[in-house]
Amino acid sequence: MWGPQKDIPINLRFNSVRKLWLSALLPSHRERQREMASSVNAPHFHASVSAVGSNKNLVFCLRRSSFGFRPSNQPSSLFSPIASKLKAWKSEVQPSSNKIYCSLAELESENDEACELVNGTELSLGDGDDLIRAYLFTAVKNNNGTGILLLSDIYGFEDSSTREFAYRVACNGYNVLLPDLFRGDPWTKDRPKNLFEQWYAGQQPDRVAKDIGMAKDWLVNELLSAGISKKLGVIGFCFGGGRVIDILAKDESNHFSAGVSFYGTRIDRSTACNINVPILFISGDEDPLCPVSLLRDIENSIGRGSRVVIFEGRGHGFAHQPNSPDEDKDAEQAFLVMRSWLDDELVAGNSS
Template sequence: MSGPQCCENPPVLSSNCGQGCVQEVGGLKTYVTGSSHSKRAILLISDIYGYEAPNLRKLADKVAAAGFYVVVPDFFYGDPYAPDNAEKPIEIWIKEHGPDKGFEDAKPVIATLKSKGITTTGVGGVCSGGKVAVELAKSDYIQCAVLLHPSFVTVDDIKEVKVPIAILGAEIDETTPPVLVKQFEQILSFKPEVDAYVKIFPGVAHGWTVRYNDEDEEAMKAAEEAHQNMLDWFTKYVK
């Protein structure tokens, strides 16, 4: 089950944030940013707080500025996790919006991108979105994946990965602790056909890449380093 860390530092959601706009892609409301003429797409998959989180949209805009067409679908159908909703605690919410459903919903999104002329697609998954990303990485739907402090990802998942994958973990993470990230790294080392990059960021906690405080210089620096690592991976494999 998703630990308390997944629920910490909830963002203030806003439908108006970001440089892009909301369109329907693959039947889902989707934050879209970047040039629609690009043949390279990035699918960003949110954590439990959904696609209206300002820092996630800032990240999408940053990736778009590097020349990618970026889509951030609302896999939660307007029902992101709300910590103050006592009637729907995290355990119940996860049952309704599990990563398995996200994986199925991602397929028509990717198909729509291809129909628009996209030739290569990478996926970045944050927290619970990392589980959706790794499911896609087991298939031929995408060209590469990046997992940012993922939740729910197992050793068995990593064994089935088919595409180049980067895993960015946190030193202070009860959900996917460093010892588990190291196991992922070991498994990938025995899969020479799959290029992999595994990194554990010191002194940061689960969620640091999108739930940082803008006024905390060290937190921003760590988040930006992870963002650059992700962008480097996309630049390498989404051509």
């Protein structure tokens, strides 16, 4: 169920720095990332891009004066056949270095300290000529044996904010699959807003649902059935948050054990009664695209441990695209809430 891969060597660690991401792999975002990097108050850090083997294989590193990265001679053995396509990268920390955390701010939880290594590879999912692209992020050192399907917002799977979030989830022990829901045609901010509905209609809901189904099948066949992941979860933002409801309502085989929906849009309320697993809803009380009343209604319909977490004064997209220091704080809190939820629903009691 999966096609050729393109190696993406990834090794990135954070300490109180937000929005420094894989700009080497995301040319369209280089200028944006340079602007963000220049505004970060972190004088003891600098970002560097290092060539690895060829121009196509680049790794973006965050370095301290005594902190760097080197390629490891040991291949990844996480799982096969993907393992043969992954390049492992090992961190090199000198004794004088302080703790390096994988979250974008220094968190109190010591769990972040375990984050050292995340592998990434590009996949082609599907059969024959009907393929979709996807990225797989896998935790190497602290893998907890859980698979996550991450559904993007309208800006697609190559958006830097979405990739950053996928990395952070993997950094906390998960195997994260991030598919291209728009087949190379995501919405872009430079398009006239009056063309949005036309663009959205062209995405064909049935085709999107089919592609999400292919991504789910890949997780089931390559991770769940193979015994690599013991449980599966699904996370979505905005457009993807709405699709979390769709996919769980149609998951008759109960492949997914839990879901997280961040400010989901275009939610079909009528399908919620078909959901058999708990969902964590995270949104802001000033988000016109995701009414709190709708989320409460769905929470009551699903029951079974579902939960709604509302952040006061927050609008759409704050958790993965914060635009101010205050939103940064709430974004970190939202991530911690989600992480605790995933641990309780997918990881706790799941060790072999």
